Amino acid sequence: MILLDGVSKRFVVYGKRGGLRRERKVVTAVERMSFTVAAGEFVGYLGPNGAGKSTTIKMLTGILSASEGVVRVAGLDPARRRAELARRIGVVFGQRTTLWWDLPLKDSFALIRHLYKVDRRRFTARLDELTELLGLGEFLGTPVRQLSLGQRMRGDLTAALLHSPELLVLDEPTIGLDVVSKATVREFLARINTEEGTTVLLTTHDLGDIERLCRRVMVIDHGRLAFDGTLDDLRATAPADRTLVVDLAPDATPLVPPQGIRLVRREGPRLWLAIPPEVSAASVVARIAASHDVVDIALHEPDIEDIVTRLYGRTPQDQYS
Amino acid sequence: MVRAWFLLAWTWTRAAAQYPGTLLAMILGAAVSTSLDLVAIVILFTHMPSLGGLSAAEAGFLYGASQISFTLSDVAVGSTDKLGRHIRAGSFDAMLIRPVSALVQLAAEDFTPRKLGRLLPSAAVLIWSVPRLDLSPSDLVLTVLMVLNGAVLFGGLWVLAASVQFALLAGHEATKAFTWGGASMTQYPMSLYGQDLVRAVTFTVPLAFVNWQPSLYILGRPDPLGLPEFVRFLGPVAAVVVCLAAVGAWRTGLRHYRSTGS
Incomplete structure (x- = not known):
């Protein structure tokens, strides 16, 4: 489903050096990363802030093109065939919505049906199903800007799944959610993975998400893949205080x-x-x-950041400061 | 692409129509504020019989044609102006994960019929000036073609200006000089401006082809710059060149798009 082979992503950053002079610096966000994810897997993708998680996700979805290496998602080169790929994957960004801010949820969904060219009968059946699973009924007519974070996230999940994608990519879907919403989202994700066979790639800082959902964990740090295995293996490899x-x-x-x-x-x-x-x-x-x-x-x-920190043999930073 | 644009525009219109009073007020407001341009021109003509060697009807013809072209282009793709803001807010990423051209989504984003209000005064001026000019039926056909071609040319400039924002996120104030600035400039006869400026807008940013050059032919006027006759008909060429440049710039910008953190 996903294949990365020797993928790097570099950015050129210009720093201020006073006056009009600028300093040119190349920052490597992802360095020679290779991994594969098979269809039907549920993979947790971890790493501290700035490790290159979001950059990887943006390369997988075609938002960014790789500086070098091969990226294949569902057999397609994401950056070149972004629109075609979009029809086969679903993407959710926890930090911001992909819905239309001023439109009621159901209008957003209707628009998505047209943009993704989903057949009306299948759409109606799918929306009913998702509405029931995620309990959207009471706020389907509410504009997105008036939804609570938990409601909005459920709306975003629905939007990403209306076209029944083969792969669901989630970037911190539980960030900022309360315990009840988190539980709903987790239960839902587990269900679409087991019952519909949707491949899921999940980035998170929440160890609970990983423990509850992911059979496989990948840890990225400084743009490199540091660990790839089960959560238990991860704990055993890098036991933390x-x-x-x-x-x-x-x-x-x-x-x-x-x-x-x-x-x-x-x-x-x-x-x-x-x-x-x-x-x-x-x-x-x-x-x-x-x-x-x-x-x-x-x-x-220890939380997941500590484990990752240990994995690198760095001195653990004082997390209470 | 056109279908997706209309679909998105319709959705935005419906969202705007949830507040019908506001929508109507905004359409009228747009019509009134554009009419102020017109007032300026009328005042000008009550004091001077001609402007840049052109009669009031001829100047009105240029004004109306330029404004209709510009407004049509603004309605179709003017929202691309907000690219920098969408990139900073991360909402451009959301457009990139949908199976429709990001340019189309950006162009239709936040569509409101308000902009159409600006068509009212410019259409009024054109309708006023045409009977006062000695135009043949073929001239009228050319006028329609000129207005449409002008809209395409302005449309290319919008997209070109937007593409600059891939590199300069806060560049929309600078690029407005070419879109809104171009619209203001083409409202008046080019014979008002210095010859070097007119050369610049003929050969670099080809604003002279929006209405000035074709109108010289339609109105049977000689070119103050003395350019050969065939230049009057280069409008479509200029439009194609600008659009190709715009598509090239957009693709380049998209390929080097860096997104924002998180």
Whole structure:
């Protein structure tokens, strides 16, 4: 379904250097990236901001053309046959809508039917189905600008699926959504993948999305593919520290971190401790609680950015700063 | 492509028609504000019997023809002017993922019948001036062709100007000099302007072919620049050249399109 072979994307950026002089710099957003995605897969595409995720997606959808290498989606070269490809894929950008801001949702859908040349009977059946699955009924007549973020996202998903695409590309579809909307969206995505066999490529910062949905995870950093496998493999490859946050009582004795535990940060009575993957968190908690007067204690699992950071052997950045 | 344009334009019209009062007021407003140009010309003629060697009817003929051409082109593709804004807002990416030419979508974006209001005063002037000129039936046919050709030429300029915005995101103020500026310039007889300027708009940005050169023939006037007779008929050539340049510039811009972050 998707094939990338030695794909690079470079941008020329001009920096200000005072006056009219400008500095020319070439930035490589994606570097010699190769991977394939088979039909029917559900792939999570991860990486920190600026790693090249969106650039890859824009090359897959034909918005950007690759500087070098071969890109094939559904057998087509996206940049050259963008319009033809558009009929066979669906794209959702979480950060902004692809719907018409001033039009009621149902008018947007009707327009999409014409633009994608979907047969009226199939369209009606498909819209009814999606309306039911995503609960669009009550706001079909509302202009897009008046929809809540969750409603808008469900509208965008519907718009991307009305023409029954073979591939669905999602760029952070759950960003900013509340728990209920997130659950609806996730359940829906899982369903169209298993029941309709739609291939899904999903970028996200939300570990929950990945755990719930993706059988395969690709991690990109600095424009290169850093990892390709299952989520469990990813955790095993790059085990990351958990963080223990301890609040000591005001008159408690100063805490000395136990052997093998790193003190990340101290702020008055509050301490941040990094617990390596091989150490049991319970034993650390027990030891601290036994010897100190503890007010509160909390354990944070590593999030996906930490895992990615570890994957590169970089010093983890202080995420609380 | 034409079908998609009408489809999108119709959808936008329906969206605008949700507020019928506002829509009507905007159409009238456009008609009134364009009429102010006209007032300026009428005032000019009450003080001077001729303008650049042309009678009031002849000047009105040039004004009406240029304005109709420009308005038609503006209605069809004038929205391409907002390319820079769409790129910055990311909405241009949304156009690129649909199976219809991004240029067509951009041209029809935000279509409102308001712009058609500008046709009223210019059509009125043309209808006023034609009976006051000694025109044969073939001249009338040529006039219609001239107006349509002028619209195509302006249309090419719009797209050319929009393509510049791929490189200069905030370039629409600069490129307006060629679209709106060109419209203002062609409202008046070219014989008013300095010869170097007229040469420039004949041979570089070919605005002289919107109405000036063909009208010289229709009105039976000699060319102040003394260009040979066949130049009067080069309008379609100029339009084709501008449109080819526009398509080339658009494609180049699209190929080097960089999108925005996120």
